[in-house]
Amino acid sequence: MDRFAGRVALITGASRGIGLAVARRLVSEGASVVVTGRDEDALKEAVAGLGEARASGVAGRADDAAHRAAAIAHAVERFGGLDHLVNNAGVNPAWGPLAELDANVARKIFEVNVLAALEWTREALAAGNLRSVLNTASIAGTAASDNIGFYGVSKAGLINLTAQLAEELAPAVRVNALAPAVVKTKLSRALYEGREERVARAYPLGRLGVPEDVAGPAAFLLSDDAAWVTGQTLKVDGGASIRPVG
Numbered sequence: 457m458d459r460f461a462g463r464v465a466l467i468t469g470a471s472r473g474i475g476l477a478v479a480r481r482l483v484s485e486g487a488s489v490v491v492t493g494r495d496e497d498a499l500k501e502a503v504a505g506l507g508e509a510r511a512s513g514v515a516g517r518a519d520d521a522a523h524r525a526a527a528i529a530h531a532v533e534r535f536g537g538l539d540h541l542v543n544n545a546g547v548n549p550a551w552g553p554l555a556e557l558d559a560n561v562a563r564k565i566f567e568v569n570v571l572a573a574l575e576w577t578r579e580a581l582a583a584g585n586l587r588s589v590l591n592t593a594s595i596a597g598t599a600a601s602d603n604i605g606f607y608g609v610s611k612a613g614l615i616n617l618t619a620q621l622a623e624e625l626a627p628a629v630r631v632n633a634l635a636p637a638v639v640k641t642k643l644s645r646a647l648y649e650g651r652e653e654r655v656a657r658a659y660p661l662g663r664l665g666v667p668e669d670v671a672g673p674a675a676f677l678l679s680d681d682a683a684w685v686t687g688q689t690l691k692v693d694g695g696a697s698i699r700p701v702g
């Protein structure tokens with residue numbers, strides 16, 4: 457498939473994990489990509505793996521305005537525009553009940569996971585030829601969870617931001633989200649390490665996700681195959697959300 461031939465995508469938080477798998481998939485379908493992440497060396501390694509002809513990295517924090525401006529300008533200068541944005545960078549520095557949550561930590565989670573997604577979208581729009589946006593939310597944004605409560609609150613915010621932006625930016629730009637369950641990455645390690653088999657029993661499809669499981673749905677929602685789909689959040693969860701309780 458060549459759904460992204462001639463297209464340019466910017467994927468935040470793509471030096472590893474889900475973001476890197478999405479970048480790999482888009483490049484394999486013809487896109488040129490700009491990837492971001494905080495660690496410059498990790499980003500260089502990711503770009504080398506993607507192939508320097510159609511991939512480039514800009515290191516920085518997703519919630520830093522100067523970094524956003526530099527990354528978007530780089531996409532335009534290096535590849536000629538910006539057609540697709542993937543707001544994938546997300547953090548969860550908190551573990552435990554909300555009653556024990558430090559308000560400054562909560563603020564940081566909100567700034568990276570929600571506010572930065574809005575800012576990236578506004579700034580990408582200003583670049584002129586944006587067609588679609590994809591936000592990496594989480595099933596944690598659709599129900600309560602143990603220990604990662606404010607992360608879930610932020611992802612619920614991102615899901616609503618998706619619907620709101622979809623309404624406001626239609627018909628020119630489509631905005632959708634993915635809500636993955638546990639995908640085996642550095643971020644989610646604490647949720648399954650040492651008990652993967654037990655955790656996987658909650659999934660009708662019998663296993664936890666891997667980043668490549670998210671890349672196909674991401675490419676679909678970004679592509680013209682989803683031309684009449686906007687404002688949606690697609691659960692990518694091995695069926696976990698349809699398992700009956702009890």
Ligand SMILES: NC(=O)c1ccc[n+]([C@@H]2O[C@H](COP(=O)([O-])OP(=O)(O)OC[C@H]3O[C@@H](n4cnc5c(N)ncnc54)[C@H](OP(=O)(O)O)[C@@H]3O)[C@@H](O)[C@H]2O)c1
Nearest residue numbers: 469471472473474493494495518546594638639641643644
């Ligand atoms: N894994 C799961 O089970 C799961 C489930 C649902 C949703 N998600 C969401 O999926 C997205 C990707 O997570 P992942 O599981 O793929 O995690 P990951 O493997 O830890 O990768 C996170 C990526 O984002 C970068 N990053 C982290 N904080 C950043 C920041 N403040 N600014 C810019 N880049 C940043 C990381 O590089 P640096 O550390 O070098 O910055 C890395 O490239 C997140 O939004 C997460 O909430 C994950």
